Amino acid sequence: MCLGCRTCFDRGEEFCPLKDELLSIREKLNEADGIVLASPVYVEDVNGIMKNWIDRMAFNCHRPAFADKTAVVVSTSGIGASNHALKTMKTALMTWGFYVNNQQKFSTGALMKREQIYGRYNHKIKTIAINLFNAIKNKKVLKPSFYSLVMFKVQQNYWQKKSNERYTIDYIYWNEKGWLSPECTYYSIIKTNWLKVKMARLFGEIIATFFI
Numbered sequence: 170m171c172l173g174c175r176t177c178f179d180r181g182e183e184f185c186p187l188k189d190e191l192l193s194i195r196e197k198l199n200e201a202d203g204i205v206l207a208s209p210v211y212v213e214d215v216n217g218i219m220k221n222w223i224d225r226m227a228f229n230c231h232r233p234a235f236a237d238k239t240a241v242v243v244s245t246s247g248i249g250a251s252n253h254a255l256k257t258m259k260t261a262l263m264t265w266g267f268y269v270n271n272q273q274k275f276s277t278g279a280l281m282k283r284e285q286i287y288g289r290y291n292h293k294i295k296t297i298a299i300n301l302f303n304a305i306k307n308k309k310v311l312k313p314s315f316y317s318l319v320m321f322k323v324q325q326n327y328w329q330k331k332s333n334e335r336y337t338i339d340y341i342y343w344n345e346k347g348w349l350s351p352e353c354t355y356y357s358i359i360k361t362n363w364l365k366v367k368m369a370r371l372f373g374e375i376i377a378t379f380f381i
């Protein structure tokens with residue numbers, strides 16, 4: 170479990186006192202063009218393992234590194250689950266910079282056999298895979314969501330104001346990436362509607378003014 174020590178925020182993820190496969194999983198994400206993040210629904214949210222993984226990866230909220238990557242989020246549940254679990258995964262991934270191309274629920278029940286799942290969902294699984302492949306091929310990652318643009322602006326404002334934190338690894342990371350420049354509107358070059366970008370930046374500015 171994440172210890173909440175903030176070492177990954179303040180010193181870097183390589184100093185996490187829990188020595189396990191977290192960083193090698195992150196390395197696999199670095200190498201991937203796209204990912205599928207899936208969790209069973211437990212009490213209307215992701216299961217504890219997934220939530221703990223998201224918590225352990227929280228340093229990516231400070232230093233997003235996945236803006237060139239696409240993701241799909243999937244949940245499996247006993248009965249028709251709410252959107253809560255999907256939202257938990259989607260929010261984390263978008264905050265880390267991912268473009269979330271699709272979100273899908275599967276009602277699999279606890280005891281459904283693999284063959285039954287394929288029988289019922291084969292077509293849906295194939296469609297999700299094809300959509301993900303096409304999104305990667307067409308580089309849709311360059312069209313961030315409104316939410317992602319707002320979150321970028323909020324963090325940008327935060328670091329622009331924090332000149333007294335110039336030596337923190339978060340500040341250095343944002344500065345080295347060129348993200349503190351007022352002209353920069355996202356982690357990577359984007360192809361999207363200018364009005365959407367303007368509105369998102371205005372929204373981000375308001376949030377940053379009142380909450381930071």
Ligand SMILES: Cc1cc2nc3c(=O)[nH]c(=O)nc-3n(C[C@H](O)[C@H](O)[C@H](O)COP(=O)(O)O)c2cc1C
Pocket residue numbers: 208209210211212213214245246247248249250276277278279280
């Ligand atoms: C602790 C626990 C809590 C669960 N909570 C829910 C729930 O809130 N809603 C739901 O639809 N199914 C719930 N389920 C059922 C699971 O989501 C279901 O068994 C699902 O198919 C598990 O996915 P898996 O087969 O991929 O492990 C729960 C199961 C467990 C073990």
